[in-house]
Amino acid sequence: MKILDTPDIAKWVDEYAAGLLKRAMFKISDTEIAKDVVQDTFLAATEKLHTFKGESSPKTWLYSILNFKIIDYYRSKARQTVSPASQSLLKFFTETGEWNDPKKPRAWEDDDSHILDDPDFRLVMRNCLEALPEKWNACISMKYYLDKKGDEICQDLGITPTNLWQIIHRSKLNLRDCIETNWYNDH
Amino acid sequence: MKRLMNIMFLSCLKATELIEKKLAFKLSITEKIQLAVHKTMCEACSNYEDQSILIDKGLHNLGGSAKIDVDMDAFKKSILDKTNHGQN
Structure with missing residues (x-):
């Protein structure tokens, strides 16, 4: 030795x-x-x-x-807690679960995958990801940056699959909305 | 009939939930049908699904694009300072 x-x-x-x-x-x-x-x-x-x-x-x-x-x-x-305001889906949906009109996903003019090569678009995505609550950002980063499977993330973070699915859902709603606001509305 | 309607007609909230479940896990046969029926009637949720798939792809390739703009010599020196300190 x-x-x-x-x-x-x-x-x-x-x-x-x-x-x-x-x-x-x-x-x-x-x-x-x-x-x-x-x-x-x-x-x-x-x-x-x-x-x-x-x-x-x-x-x-x-x-x-x-x-x-x-x-x-x-x-x-x-381990950071997420504020009830961030968790609320009322920003996106009415009480009965229909889209709130201003938050309704519009068709994106330029929704081809080649947009993903645009450095400016990537920057918008990155910023939108950073804008998520810490806990959600961690789950999404583990899923995509670390390329972890759902059950691995659940195990690493001590959360249930349903919980993870809800986090992904809320994160995606926010990401989509953030990208639409910062990219499509500005172009 | 009312029960059938409840099964077949999802709210948009539920539909987007199923879209994410589909992308991250798997849908049951019933859920697949529910979602397909909902999308034929709802343009917003169809847009949501297309965009969510695009975001998925984008996130998968987002890592690694950051430029490494770090003074490596200074960085190495700071590590050495720290580790030597740890030795004392």
Whole structure:
């Protein structure tokens, strides 16, 4: 068994920090948070260095720590409570469940998938995603950024499938509305 | 007859719920029929479904597009400062 000490960490930082940051930014869109998560990863690696047996490569080991840290981040975000006002569907629907007229989905003129390549459109999507309540943002980010299946998200966040489905529904209603307001009404 | 009407006619709230259930999980046969019937009569919910699918696609590809605009040397140094501190 190889005895590892601080110089190795320094070498790892030099070798893997950029790659880890790139991965973190792919999974968490906020740069500052992604940097913190990578920093935490190296901190945890330093503390747990004695548990690293060299059975996997340092790179694999660091990336697995990073993955834990990313899920941890979303887990803490998902613990935030959502205000009753955000949860209410009355913004979108009448008491009987029909669309409120101003919130009725209109046909989007330019709804072809190529719009998804437009950096400005992506920015609108990103901002709309950020505007969601923390808990919903965490669920949606885990689903799409981390590419997790429903049951994995439920397990990671300790919520039921019905609960997740409701969160997705409310998030999508808000996202759709936000995109329509900020993209289609402005163009 | 009234019962049949209740089964066949969804509110838009319920219809959008089923659209999201369809995209994230799976619908039962009854739910599939309910949703199909609703969409033939409701343009807004049909728009909603098309747009929700588009948003789904967009979200799947949203990660990774952020440009990495980070001073790597400073970043590495800050990590080293932190980890060395942790060693003491």
